[in-house]
Amino acid sequence: MADIFHITVLVLLTVYPAYRLFRNRSVSSAAMLVAFWCSALVLGLDGQAVRSPEAFLLWKGAGLYAEALLCPVWIAFSLCYARRFSLREISITQRAAFVLSFIPAAIVAVYPVRAFLFAPDFAYEKVLFLEPLAFFFYLQIMLFLAIALFNLEATIANASHGVRWKVKFAVVGAGAMAMSFILYFSQSLLFRSLDMGFMTVRLGALAFGALLVAYSEVERGAEERIVISRSLTYRSFVLLLAALFLVGVGIMGEGMKLFGKSFNQYMLTGMGFAACVALVLLVLSEGLRRKLRVLVQRNFYGEKYDYRVEWDAFTERISSARSRDELFKNILIAFCETFGVVGGAVFMRGRHSRNFLPVCFHEMDSAETLFCSDGKLAVRMAQERAVLDLRREGTDFDAGEARFLKDVEARFIIPACAGDQMLALIVLGRPINMAEQYDEEDMALMGALSRQVAVVFKNLRLGDELAEARDMEAFGKVAAFLLHDLKNQVYPLGLLTENAREYINEPEFQKDMLDSLEGVVARMKALIRQLTHIPANPALDMRPVDLMELARDTAESMPENTVRFFGEPVIVQADAEEMRKVLLNLYLNAFEAGTGAPFDVHVGCETQPYVKVVDYGRGIDESVLRDGLFVPFRTTKEKGLGIGLYQSKQIVEAHGGTLNVTNVAGKGATFWVNLPR
Template sequence: MVAALILWGHALAAFVFAALALAQLRRPRGQWPHRAFVTALLLTALWALAVAGIDARDVSTRLAESARNIAWLGFMLALVRRDRTGNVAIGAVYIVVMGVVAAGAVFAIAGLVKTDDEAFRAIDSARLVFRMMAAVSALVLVHHLHQAAPATRGGIRLVVIALAALWSIDLLVFTTGYLQTGWPQGLIAMRGFAMAGVGLLLIVAVHRSGDWTLSLSRPIAVRALSTVVLVVYAGLTALATNLADSYAGDYARIVQTAIVFGATTALITLLSTPWLRAWTKVKVAKHLFRHRYDYRAEWQRFTATLGTPGDDPLAERVVKAVADLTDSPGGLLLVPDGAGLSPGPAWNWTDPPHGRDEPLAHHLADGIRIVELDRVRAGQAPADEIASVPGWLIDRHDAWAIVPLVHGGSLIGAIVLARPPVDRALDWEDFDLLRVAGRQAASYLAEDRAHSALADAARFDEFNRRFAFILHDIKNLVSQLTLVARNAERHADNPDFRADMVATLKDSSDRMTTLLGRLSHHSGTRDEPLTAVDVAELIERVAQRRRAQHAIVATAGPALARAHAARLEQVLGHLVQNGIEASAPDAPLRIIAETRDGHVVIDVVDHGCGMSPAFVRDQLFRPFVSTKPAGFGVGAFEARQLVGAMGGTLTVDSREGEGTRFRIVLPAADALEAAA
């Protein structure tokens, strides 16, 4: 029964693959992937026919199976458009896997040689190991081919799925045959019908496929190569342990343990040695790729290192980003210092020197030249370049190259790269990549320095703004002190006046101290929380201070506002001073405060000359605009800024010849806030 299923299943598979091959031959496309596809179909049909007519264990059948696998690997290789990848690494991977398949065929032929039972079992075991290695390696390549296939090309995806099913069935059969003593006849029977299903899936894929070419990226090719090498490594280790089991006799277990332990130790050593990893990377890039660098991956890593903020400052990240391009273990940034360059931030660089190198700065500023220090040491560089390199770089053997950082025609700095683990001379690809990376790094450094300059300018601007406000307050204090000095000539003998004068001087001194504190950028008044302020008490204090200068009428009921007491007093001082200066000596100034609908409303009303609507709209709240000969034009502007910072509003209603009303509206505070 099983033999009949093997016969009919594989005969059906042979019919499906042969029919598909003939159908493809009728409409040739003249493309290499298409020809490889037809060849693989014909060899698969031939193999299935051999299994059906002869036996799966016959040498001719096993050779046909090896030819089938090599044909399908060739078809997969043809799917990869090598002119886009620009390397031969993926071709090397496929050749390695084809070599593993061919080794399995060699062991199949070796089984024909008359040997003893132990040798025959060893050869048969080795043949199964190589067939399993070939199946696993082919599945790895299928996986990477699946990653490269666009999601919109469903036909290619179906081909990949069919190939994965083909080698998954083989792996199941070979693994079962390796683990058990007898040949898995049941799985062989099932494989025939499964292969017929694979053929039907390929028929569907053919009708849905358009372009037969794919493009594997460089990372996929490297991962495929690494995975296949690991599979081959593990397979050879398993083969060695099988041979030891057959020929080591009583010492088989000890020899097998030594093989496994030695292979594992060797693999860990290889993977954990930085020099060996760097050497492997260089050799692979040199011999398997057309270009040394995967520019897309390198540029993504470069920009990620520069653009990702972290604990390290930007200058150190710039050095690291450029050093990573050439696998340099460290680097030093030379920064402009007058007419020369001085050592600056470093990454994995010890004992930077002191001093300034002007000749090197002049040489690098003349053009974007990558300085190869080994050529300078050997005297092979141009004379001007040799003369410009400082002695401390010549004496330091681990200094490898100097990359200038030029932005907009200006030398932003230079990076000294440490020698990579695998010493080599720089080539044209290194020069091109480092030149472009130097320009990009220079733009980052220039932008960072521009931001720092803008921040300094902003701090100066803030200082100037505060100073302008303080000058305005000083002007008010000077007016108040001038009035005291004028009255002192007439009322110096009056004890009440002397007491009032001392209080005024003390208050002016305290206010001057507060004004000087506001100049410091460490002043924290702008971050103080809002509190409940007794507006009536504050208005009375402001009015009492100014009554010696002008008549002021204060009318305030119980009112608690959420504000800053010092800021609100400062605002009222500005508005009262403006009202006094705008009013006639016999026209009193009124300050009114009351609570309305959850807000505290404070009015400062004068009966002076007033202002025109155009002046109020266009100039009143603009800084440095004033109608007074000695005015600074910042009082109203600062008052509105301070009120806005407290969550309130400042409005003005003025009529020429009648007077002006400034109105402050602040959120009201409740009794609980006042108690707190």
């Protein structure tokens, strides 16, 4: 029977990690495979030593290597199991511990097996007597396995509320397996010997731990990736347990001296192991921790909550969110951990709908449901603006609302109100400790936290509205630029229409009119192409352009005898169509400023190529120059858009040039376009 049990445990330790690695090829799965197989190897070699007493030194010699390798493989397993593994995130201390964990293997490689142990009557009494070297050998193994336990505790301590319950049994099971070896090797401290009869207890402990791991991963998933914070400091339960264990070992040693064989070694060791595992499970129990927390707060501090601590923790959770989804999740986790409930959901009022729509579920079955603004629940919460305890006040709501609240085992509904608006409803599920009593202190803290949540949600809504306003503003700017270009294109068409009444029958006018219309059509098509595909930074079509020729061509859109040209041809690299927009805008401004009087255009090259447009109107008001002549949407014209000069300046600067103005009040203004050579 014992052999069957032995083989069953070996199969479990061998097959399950291989199956897990096959299903999930990850560093964590590979580390589990090595740790479990090394543990199985220790069991197998010890079993062979017991079954073949005549060759026990051979089997035990190989077993010493396997026992020594338990240290690095279990430390490696504890550093990556259920964690987001990265070599860079492993501290220097942990790396040093991993390297030092190979010392027991080095000791085995240097010394022969007889330097560790001897067994004069092993065929009759399965006890290995240890040499002093073995005492220190097994002490090192226990210390390194304790480091693995410390790492496993760090994993569970860093797990969030929603993850801890998923990995709790798996981490406890892995810890139980490591603890079983510590208990087994602790005989070396007590008796300077190893009683192989304890193998059955160790087999049971390993089977129990492996089954816990398998159960947790099959039932609750094995894909968690807990992030370990280097800055996290906490009181280690493993260190306390290790201290208690060493004290217990000392007491047991004294008991053996006093009572001898009447002190039942096997029973006491088994009970001690079971008690340790039970204690770990109780400490990791959410319900027990909740009870202890409430008990300590109320009996030692007079209040259930330390409000400063709760507020700091809640604020820290909110401020650490890096996305909207993470913000919602952090809010629910904070409520669940603070008030000891299993899960929750957030229902937020839609921006374009008055109904409350689900935006986040945490440890609660998601549902395609909503709370109508005119439903009984929303109306009641809007009127009372207080936390609703469903156990005390019932669920007299609409049928769909009542069914949803029953399905998710809801206990509390908390309104998040800002001013006269109810922005969201927070639904909290059943308590972890079903016997916990909630009073006015709980309700007050829920209300305080919900008001903070309402402020956050209001800021989110204001941010959305601001983003929409900016989008509309951008659209308005595009529309304004479009209207300005259309206005400049319509102007020459108006001149053609007026002149056509007199000269339509003249062949020369007909030819000029067709040329002008073709030019307008070409520019309109180019404008349509730009609007069809607007790049983030439009590229200029830079080609050699004669500024004098471009200035004269642009003037053809103006009435006859309104433009006087001075200067000489100057060749520059420019986008002809874009510069045409600039010149046409300056021409129209000069023409309107002079109330139809002629204006001058100078083209030349001094330090830089330039085009100068001089009008002889009233000039520009000093207030306009002071406030900003090139600011968009600012105009002094009755029907102006305030776009032309701003757009012209942008085009000139895109060419690497400058657009400046000089002004003499009452005598006119001069605009300078300077371009690079």
